[in-house]
Amino acid sequence: MADTESTQSTLSEGERRPAVDRAAWRQLAACTAVATLLQLDGTIVTVALPSAGGHFGTTSQGQSWILTAYFATYAIGLLPGGRVVDRFGPRLAAVLGLAVFAAGTLMGALAGSLAMLIASRVVQGVGAGLASPAALTGAVGGFPPKRRGTALGIWGAASGLANLVGPLVGGLLTAGWGWRANWWTLLVLGLLAITATLGWVRLGATASSPSAGAERTAMRTARAASVTAALTFAMMIGTFFAIEQYLQQAAGYGALPAAAAPMVLALFIGAASPVAGRTTDRYGERGPALCGFLAAAAVFAVYALPALPLHGPALIPGGVVLGFALGLLFPSTSRAALNSVPETMHGRVSAQLSGGRLVGAAAGVALAGWAFRQNVTADRLHWALVGGAVLALAGTTVAATGFRSVSAAPQ
Structure with missing residues (x-):
């Protein structure tokens, strides 16, 4: 009896964490x-x-x-x-x-x-x-x-450290x-x-392609993931650009000291991604994605307050939290897309995700540039951060409706 229970426990654990x-x-x-x-x-x-x-x-x-x-x-x-x-x-x-x-x-x-x-x-x-x-x-x-979240966490950490x-x-x-x-x-x-x-x-x-009906159904989650990828990169690259412009043109920082701010952000993106990957494997994509977007929205909202300074040590707590928030989004977004479709469609879905990231990066820089269209000041940066909070809240809606709350396997 004990041996049977032990075997069942072992099998259950193996089902939860398949070998690689x-x-x-x-x-x-x-x-x-x-x-x-x-x-x-x-x-x-x-x-x-x-x-x-x-x-x-x-x-x-x-x-x-x-x-x-x-x-x-x-x-x-x-x-x-x-x-x-x-x-x-x-x-x-x-x-x-x-x-x-x-x-x-x-x-x-x-x-x-x-x-x-x-x-x-x-x-x-x-x-x-x-x-x-x-x-x-x-x-x-x-x-x-x-186990794909684990792989994507490592993959995302390397990109963040790059x-x-x-x-x-x-x-x-x-x-x-x-x-x-x-x-x-x-x-x-x-x-x-x-x-x-x-x-x-x-x-x-080479494998056979899925039916047209199955492809349309599967691509709904992939499209939601592409939108969240675009929003994630709009926030990340837009923040990089806006902070660099403000620190160098308004706060009087040199290029090297100004570079320290996005480096803190990148460091914690890399640190959070592996943890986020394992969490996504255990609980599904929706929870980590929602936590990431809500944490990012909170950071942007706090730093949008006019009384809060936007340079010096005051930036460090926000950089740490925002870095972890973005690190949560990378594995959950990619896993949601890839696990929603058969492996015969992984190339197309990967291309769609990369395209979303490129569009989001361009949009983030454009929006930050629009906020600074007349001159670079603290007031304009505060308004840019309000825009970041709006993007993050939009991401929560997409993740809530498009991602799974359990780590179900794809078809």
């Missing part, structure tokens, strides 16, 4: 490296832009095209990239995307004109569009549905060896990512 083989963890590591590389690209290059623009004698507007060209082609390439993943598997799509990305990086390192540098960013963007859906799909490829490390690496490379050193470093990292993908990511088998 070693190959799946290696695949997660390789795909996380790919995602981190794509995240590093944006932060490293952004730091190097003033030096690169000075070399080619271009204005700030000309420098902006170096970023715009990359993100525009990145976004355009996501949906075709997702289809490639679904048809041929994440390994082929990742290697193809990384090869194109590396080719564009080499073009940038050797660029002799601004036009060539912009063209190189177009090529990099095409590669990123192919590789990004493969990185997310491959990250959970070997994990059972009830935001922390990227500006430091970019600044050191630019100061020590010039702006081209950033492109050469990205090239080496790209080649290493290709090697890891070939060695650790399994070949994907």
Whole structure:
């Protein structure tokens, strides 16, 4: 009798926490490296832009095209990239995307004109569009549905830490060896990512597509997740932009001290993501997502109060809480999308999530810029923070209606 109860208890525990083989963890590591590389690209290059623009004698507007060209082609390439993943598997799509990305990086390192540098960013963007859906799909490829939050927590933590490390690496490379050193470093990292993908990511088998009716039903949660991804990145990137503008233009901070504020935020995003992933596996996506959005709304509402200072030590508590809030949102959002559809649709859903993040990031910067349309002052930053609270409350509505409250397996 006791042996039977022990066996049932063991089986029950195994059902709650299915085993993951070693190959799946290696695949997660390789795909996380790919995602981190794509995240590093944006932060490293952004730091190097003033030096690169000075070399080619271009204005700030000309420098902006170096970023715009990359993100525009990145976004355009996501949906075709997702289809490639679904048809041929994440390994082929990742290697193809990384090869194109590396080719564009080499073009940038050797660029002799601004036009060539912009063209190189177009090529990099095409590669990123192919590789990004493969990185997310491959990250959970070997994990059972009830353990995907754990994988996505690690994946999200690496992306968050990339935001922390990227500006430091970019600044050191630019100061020590010039702006081209950033492109050469990205090239080496790209080649290493290709090697890891070939060695650790399994070949994907082509599978049949779901019926049109099943696809429409499953995509409802995926669309809700894409909206929450957009709202999350609108809050995160908009906050990064707004705080940097205020600290440097209104509060009199230099570039390095001002960079400390978003670094605190990025550090706690990275710290919270693994915990959030395990929590999501246990309780489902709705609870962590609601907690994340409500905590973010509370932070924005408090800092929107006119009497509260917006620089110095007063920013640290808000950065810690907001970082944890955003860290809760990353795994829950991705898990909700991927667990709502069959694996044959993971590429398309991953592309949709990445597209939502890009749109949200652009919208966050645009909204913060609109708040500062006349000048950068504390009053205008307070109003921008009111907008952040509104976005967070909108996120609670989407998560409450679109996410599950239990960690159910997908169809």
